[in-house]
Amino acid sequence: MKSCWLISIITLAPLAFATDYNDGIPPNNDFKWMNLNLMYAYKEQPRPKNTPNDGHDYLELEFGGRSGILDLYGYVDVFNLTNRDNSDKKGQPKMFMKFAPRLSLKDLFKNLPWGPVTDIYFATLFNWGGGGATNYNENDVGIPSEDTNNSFWGIGSDIQVPWFGKMGLNLYGLYDLNKKDWNGLQISTNWFTPFYTFDNGSFLSYQGYIDYQFGAKDTFAGNPQAKHGGAMFNGLYWHFDKFALGYGLKLYSDIYLVKNNTNNMKSSGASHYFAVTYKF
Incomplete structure (x- = not known):
């Protein structure tokens, strides 16, 4: 794990000299945004098959932007806001955070863009809290006392794709900070594609992401797991x-490397999300 921090330092050093913003004028590609999302998730996975409740509400603060060489995305979720007894998050940890900083390496490659590739990054991703989807005992039963504490390290890019426009594409290695060990690879992509504009200026968008893990062994930290799996959000x-209304269909296949139909756990199939958004 120490090698990851060393790589970060080595990566940042030349960029600090290659990028000069001392004139006080922000770079023309700098931006920031923040959304407040009120969400409802129906049959989110993985989940025990015999759970008596099917869904939960949550409040999400979502943010992102670009400042110089730093590209950032993240969100914080607070589950079961009114502590309802019929929520499938009843008695579970209240919060989860995703934090995904990427450091642009563009200034090291003077001949960018390369075709559809418009930027290259040293990419990281951190998942914290939420009850530990990757933390299961030898019977594939969730361990509620141990939260997710995962880190991902790799290379990222921005690419231009016909119709979709700009998409992020990242390849990571997964290092589990709880188990202090590497656990396969993950490829991730995301998109935000407006495709129809109404006369009043409102518009429809197709937005989502794919996270797919692969290259894992069939056991990790002594526990059985799937060798590959992931999810796609549509x-x-x-x-x-400043407002948005949305519906999301999320498709799963052995999500978080939890084997489907093992010890009463369901980790493949579909779930549904409903969102009301206010944009800052």
Whole structure:
């Protein structure tokens, strides 16, 4: 794990000299945004087959932007806001955070863009809290006392794709900070694609992501797991000024490397998400 921090330092050193913003004028590609999302998730996975409740509400603060060489995305979720007894998050940890900083290496490659590739990054991703989807005992039963504490390290890019526009594409190695060990690879992509604009200026967008893990062994830290698996989120959203309404269909296959139908756990199939968004 120490090698990851060393790579970070080595990566940052030349970039600090290659990028000069001392004139006080922000780079023209700098931006920032923040959304407040009120969400409801129906049959989110993985989940025990015999759970008596099917869904939960949550509040999400989502943010992102670009400042110089730093590209950032993240969100914080707070589950079961009114502590309802019929929520499938009842008695579970209240919060989860995803934090995904990427450091641009563009200034090291003077001949960018390379065709559809417009930027290259040293990419990282951190998942914290939420009850530990990757933490299961030898019977594939969740360990509620141990939260997720995962880190991902790799190479990322921005690419231009016909119709989709700009997409992020990242390849990571997964290092489990709880188990202090590497656990395979993950490829991730994301997109935000407006595809129809109404006369009043509102528009429809197709937005989502794919996270797919592979290259894992069939056991990790002494526990059985799938060798590959992931999820795809397909969102259809209507945007108007500072508001948005959305529906998302999320498809799973052995999500978080939890084997489907093992010890009463369901980790493959579909779930549904509903969102009301306010944009800052």
